[in-house]
Amino acid sequence: MVGAGARELIVAEYRITGLSPTVIAELVAEVGPLWHELHQARLTSRPRQRAVGAGAKHKFVFIDRLLATLVSLRHGTTHDVLACWFGVDRSTITRAIGEVRPLLAQRGCTVARGIRLRTLAEVIEYLSAGGTGIIDGTEVRVRRPAAGRKDRDKFVSGKTKQNAVKSMVLTDAEGRVLFCSPVRPGSCADITQARQLGLAQLLADGPFLEVLADAGYQGMGAQTGGRVLTPPHRKFKKNAPAWYEERHEQQRKAHTSRRIRVEHGIAHLKNWRALARHLGRREHMSDIVQAIAALLSHQQTATLDHGLRA
Numbered sequence: 001m002v003g004a005g006a007r008e009l010i011v012a013e014y015r016i017t018g019l020s021p022t023v024i025a026e027l028v029a030e031v032g033p034l035w036h037e038l039h040q041a042r043l044t045s046r047p048r049q050r051a052v053g054a055g056a057k058h059k060f061v062f063i064d065r066l067l068a069t070l071v072s073l074r075h076g077t078t079h080d081v082l083a084c085w086f087g088v089d090r091s092t093i094t095r096a097i098g099e100v101r102p103l104l105a106q107r108g109c110t111v112a113r114g115i116r117l118r119t120l121a122e123v124i125e126y127l128s129a130g131g132t133g134i135i136d137g138t139e140v141r142v143r144r145p146a147a148g149r150k151d152r153d154k155f156v157s158g159k160t161k162q163n164a165v166k167s168m169v170l171t172d173a174e175g176r177v178l179f180c181s182p183v184r185p186g187s188c189a190d191i192t193q194a195r196q197l198g199l200a201q202l203l204a205d206g207p208f209l210e211v212l213a214d215a216g217y218q219g220m221g222a223q224t225g226g227r228v229l230t231p232p233h234r235k236f237k238k239n240a241p242a243w244y245e246e247r248h249e250q251q252r253k254a255h256t257s258r259r260i261r262v263e264h265g266i267a268h269l270k271n272w273r274a275l276a277r278h279l280g281r282r283e284h285m286s287d288i289v290q291a292i293a294a295l296l297s298h299q300q301t302a303t304l305d306h307g308l309r310a
Contacts, residue, residue, distance in 0.1 A: 010067050017070040018272065019295060023302050024070075031103050032062050038099070060088050065096040069104070072097055073292055076273035101284070104291035109178050110298045113305060123170055123179045124202045124209070132173040133211040134262035135199070135228075137190040138269070139164040140183070140285065141277040155282075157186035165282060167289045168193050169269070175261035176300050177269065180293035182286035190216035203227045212259045231255050268296055 010016050011024050019027075068082050079097070083090040108118030117123045127133045144163045145152045157164040164186035170179040184193050194200065194217060203211065203224040211228045213220065220228040232251045235244070269275055272292045278285060 007063065007067065010071070016074070017067070018074045019070065019299050020302060023295075023299050024066075026298070026302075027066060027104075028063055030107070031066065031100070034103050035062055035065070035099060038103075060086070060092055060096060065100050068093055069097045069100040070295070073101075073274045073288065073295070074272050076276065076279075098284075101287050101291050104294055105287040106290075107294040107298075109180075109293055110301045111176070111178065112301060117178055120170075120179055120181070120197055120199060121202055124206050126178070127172070127209050127211075128207040131209070132258075133170055133178070133209065134173065134175075134259055134265075135168060135170050135194065135211060135213050135217065136259075136262045136266065137166050137168050137193065137216065138266045138275075139166050139186055140275050140289070142282050142285065143279060145282075151185075154185040154187050158189075160186075162186075165278075165285050166190075166193060167286075168197060168199075169262060169266055169293075171262045171265040173258075173261060175264040175268075177265050177293050177297045180269070180289050183282075183289060190214075191218075191220060194220065200224055200228075212255070212262075214259065229255070268300075269293065272296070 011021050014020060017024065064086055068086055071077050071085075072079070072082060079090050079093045082093045086093065106118070108116035108122075110116055111126060117126055123133070139157055139160060141160075141162055141164050142155065145155060155163045155165065157166070165183035166186050166188055167183045168179075168181040168190070169177065171177055181193065181197055184196075200220055200223045203209070203220075204227075208225070209227060211224075213228050213230050215231050217228055218230045218233070221230060232248060232255070234240075234248060240248075269289075269292055272295075274288050275292060278288065
C-alpha cells in the first residue's frame with residue numbers, strides 16, 4: 001500500500017496529477033460516494049455464501065484508486081508500474097481504474113461552480129446566452145486491429161495515415177473545453193461525426209449563435225442557417241486577380257486567428273499522456289477522452305475562480 005506520506009505528495013504535487021489539491025478533494029467528496037454506492041450494489045446483487053460484512057476487507061481505499069486513475073490518465077503509466085507503486089496486484093489496478101474512469105467521464109465539463117455540461121444540447125443552450133463556440137476534430141493513435149477483423153481499415157485516418165480514433169471537441173471563445181464527444185474510427189470525416197452527433201439539427205432548431213469551424217466543416221453553414229462559420233471559399237482557382245488574393249488571405253487569417261483557441265484547448269487535452277497514444281483497448285477511449293475533458297475543465301474553472309477571488 002502507498003504510505004500516507006506518498007499519498008500526500010501525489011496530492012500536493014501538481015505535476016503528478018495535473019490537478020490542484022482543492023480539485024482532488026472535490027473529486028473525492030463527489031465521486032467517492034458514487035463509487036461506494038456502486039460497490040455495495042455489486043456486493044448485494046451477487047449470490048452470497050457469507051453474511052454481509054464477513055470476509056476479507058479490501059485495503060485499496062478509494063482515494064488510492066482515484067489517484068491511480070489520475071496518474072494513469074495524466075502520464076499514461078502502465079498498470080504494472082502503478083501496481084508496484086501502490087503495492088497491489090496489477091489486476092487490482094486494472095479493476096480500480098475500470099471502476100473510477102467511467103464515473104469521471106459522467107461528470108461532464110464544468111463551466112462554473114455547480115454548473116456542468118454533459119450533452120451537446122446543454123452546450124448549445126449554454127452558448128445561446130451570447131457565447132461563441134469553436135469546434136474541431138482531434139485524433140488519438142490506437143493499436144491496429146487484429147488481422148482478419150471486420151472493418152479493420154475503418155480506423156485508418158485519412159489525414160495521418162495511421163490507426164486512430166477521432167473525437168469532436170467544442171470550446172468557447174477562450175479555448176475552455178465545453179464538450180468532447182465519444183470517439184469514432186479515424187476514417188470518419190469531421191463533418192460526418194458532427195452530423196451524427198446531431199450538431200446541425202441542434203443549431204438549425206435553436207437560437208442563433210456563432211460556431212467557428214475549419215474547412216472540414218464546410219457545408220454545415222447552409223444546413224444551420226449560417227450559424228457555422230468556415231473559412232471563405234476560393235472563387236478563383238486559377239489566374240486570380242491580385243486584389244482577390246489579398247482579400248482572400250486577409251479573410252482566411254482573420255477567421256484562423258479567431259478559431260485558433262480550439263487548438264489551444266486540444267493542446268491542453270493532449271498534455272494528458274493517455275491521449276498522446278493509447279496502447280490499451282479501443283473500447284475505453286470514449287471514457288478516457290470524456291474523463292480527461294471533465295478533469296481539465298474542472299481545473300480550468302477552479303483556476304479561474306481562484307484568480308477572480310485573488
